[in-house]
Amino acid sequence: QVQLVESGGGLVQAGGSLRLSCTASGRTFSRLDMGWFRQAPGKERQFLALISWSGGSTYYADSVKGRFTISKLNANNTVYLQMNSLKSEDTAVYYCAADTHSRSTVAADWDYWGQGTQVTVSS
Secondary structure (H helix, E strand, O other), rough: OOOEEEEEEEEOOOOOOEEEEEEEEOOOOHOOOOEEEEEEEOOOOEEEEEEOOOOOOEOOOOOOOOOEEEEHOOOOOOOOEEEEOHHHEEEEEEEEEEEEOOOOHHHHOEEOOOOOEEEEEEO
């Protein structure tokens, strides 16, 4: 089992930045692929970014490429999502996900999830 706890969400003005954190426990973090998704009201959970267990590979959704950066620090069991140039359409609940062997953009393919953190971007 893996427990994930997200933090760092909040209210920010359009054009601003936020950094989300997700701390994992319960399994060797250095062997976990990690991902970030988001879900707006009435919409499906949307893939944003993933990073391989080693941190050597990353992949982004086109909608956030160049604005969001995913990183992983194995020493403190934490994955980050740096979000810059935020837009009102980025408003959603943001979720961290983990898996031992997932490089998928499909939410159903990930085994472990955090509880989510709300990000609200005001225009």
